[in-house]
Amino acid sequence: MSAQPPVVGSKKRWLILSHGFNMDGRASSQTITDKIPYFLEAGIEPIIFSAITGMKDQRFPHHQYLAWGPAAFRFDFRHWIANQYGRGFIYKLLTRTVSILLAPLIGLEKLVLGYSSQWSWAMPAFIHGLKLFRAGKIDLIYSTGGAWSAHLAGLWLKKVTGLPLIVEVHDPLVIRKSPNDQGFSKPENRDAQFRQQLEMRICKTADLVWWFTDGALHYVKVRNSNLNTANNAHGFMLLPGAEPPGGLTAIKPHSYSGNLNLCHFGSLANDRSLSIILQALVPLITKYPEAKDLIRVHAYGAPLDSLTIDAVKTLGFEKILQAYGRLEKDPVTGKSGRERVIEKMQSADVLILLHGNDEWCAEYIPSKFYEYLWTGRPIWGITHRNTQLDEMLEDRGAYLSHEGDKVGIAMALERIWFDWNAKELIQPKWAPIGVDQAAYKILSEIQENI
Template sequence: MSKNPSSSGYQNWLILSHGFNMDGRAASQTITDKIPYLMDAGIQLSVLSAITGSKDRRFFHQQLIAWGPAAFRFDFRHWFANRFGRGVLYKIITPLISIVLSPLILLEKLVWGYSSQWSWAFPAYLAGLRLIRQGKVNLIYSTGGAWSAHLAGLWLKKKTNLPWIVEVHDPLVIRLDETDQGMEIPKEPDAKKRYWLEQQICQHADLVWWFTEGALHYAKKRNPNLGNQSYAKGVMIIPGANPPDVDTVIAQTMHHYGSHLNIAHFGSLADDRSLTQVLAVLPQFFTEYPQARDQIRLHIYGAQLDRKSKEWLNQSPYQDNVIEHGRLEFDPSTGLTGRQRIAIQMQQSDILLLLHGSTEWCREYIPSKLYDYFWTSRPIWGLVYENLQLDTLLSRRESYVSDAKNPEAILNSLKKIYSDWIAKTLPEPSIPAISVEEAVEKILSEVRNSK
């Protein structure tokens, strides 16, 4: 695989992506943002995905139904919502489907114990093999997201020996603490499968990349032959993000200072990535700045509050300071996609909150939402745990950075944010965002230079 893919025999790419064209989903956005640049480079694309996203008409795009009951339930919910909305029919039919499938899902979990989308690998493998035998594919590109795409890519690589490149979104092996290098084979079925799959990728792929320096570092620890002859070349490529098309409305939604300091978080929350890291400093902050009690608003988009935050708020007088907005999806009244609506809300916010988490995994992980944040040129408040790469990316852009495990540092950051907001001197980052075009250029360069 040493020639330019856009001018050699390697210009027909098969993309395996379970969540392709799912509005607002990071696993989708990471690959779909690359598509225009791949096409501009002369790559002829064929895409295999689940039924969860919208059909792409620019190239061959086949949407496949997963074979397992858990995956079918997940995919059906999104397919139905995309086609018919989340109204009364959705609230009636999707629970019925869940009830019918629940015995089979339980059986699937007991027999295999894998995460829900694993079974999508079977139809993806068969459909991919058919395209290869028809002469329509000469390079396989698996991306995820769901590890079923990589499993299908592995099977196709072993069957056809075509070049196989792999994009690993999140580390496949989750380490428990700083002393854990991830060498021990996990006992839990899904974790054990992911551990095995990482080994297979490093051995059989031609090129594999991770999104952070930490993820690449620990992958090399577990797979010391990575980069050697007959093994994959492993690199780090920052995915970046492109701005959604909001030019027609953004002029009416530019940021302005109002009566509330609006701090907005976008994306998922969990017990190990909890809003409580911010909530816990509010009592002390409001003691020092009592007038701020009626000024600060924490807006939560894209997810429900995590369990810990709900419990904390239920026992506090600060429920009015937190506003949950849920997922922003396609709005038929305006024609705006969920991603466009999110971009508008980001633009209107005073501060974009980035919760990194507080577990060992954070050393290998950067929230994908960060690259969307960069496009807004709004100031970011990042609560970072043990990740120098993330710390550096934020600091270069005049962000407020706090140690996620240090309540005093979090409190001091909130004080600084509040005083800057009062003075109307919140920073306006001027460093350019990280574009997807840079990532695609790196991928194409690595493909040209790989074995």
């Protein structure tokens, strides 16, 4: 890691377009907000444009704008109300009322355009960004997402102003369907069609653009041979890393309790489901019946997916699976969602990392992985077609399984059971990946290429 931030020269006034900036616990927010202290250290003077969904930052100019489309307005309004009043009666009353009133307009928007809800935030971001340019207040445009509306606004501003544009693509814009699919074919979905075109425009128009995995960069290069050629974008791979979550400063010594606690943090879906863990419990409990009373699976951060709900009911695992939903700021203790999450992470015996089963896993690493690395707790990764992620897990010491390998997953769970009983769970190598390396890499690339 760099001890000193690179010198950025004259391009210090950055307009940062980030739809979800300062949304507590959101990966799309943390990816940019965690870099800000390092940018400030390097002398960057940021101006932030975001939606109204996060908390307003007081360290620098931070402008929050409502999206102009009805679907995005509903999304933003829900989060704004939650920030103001919590998720109690007022939240339910107002959000349901707004949803009913906007339903016809949302239906029309989907019928006519068919884009994802946040697309219309690009319009106020562009208009207000243009005003800043005309006032001579910005030297560089930085779009990050998350929501692709930030990239769209960045491209519009680049075309009109000619300012340097740097782009941070979180998740692949083009979602491939199989290992043989390179992403060239025209998608049926209109939002996917637009994202395919957006990727092409970014590779042609931006000055710098980066992705978060080797796989994502590989497939983008296959589709866009102009990347890294004269008069086109310079593209590279950047590990986003994570700051010590919740202000973590040291590894908390682990103590074994009367239960084996397997903990999952983050979103769940039918393609990333805890049902595979529950199914792997069946042969284990058959061999060791006492495991049913001693193993607990804890789910934090999201509602349960339908496959997990069905598995709990079918297998009779109501006591085994305990779901807590999203951890947000505690008004009593004042602890943020991130602080509460890290406490739960450190209390785990093993942290579950579910990768998913879609082809896009080859281009994606769950953001929770980087937070997990700070806890010093063993990770059980169930991955899919991603050698980069497998290598990082193996290098640090982890339990590793592969999606679809039911026998392998059951064997990994049995090994965890044996290790826990012997009080010899894997002691992972302390090798977290911080955000400073990502921020300094961006600054170096700007220095060299812009």
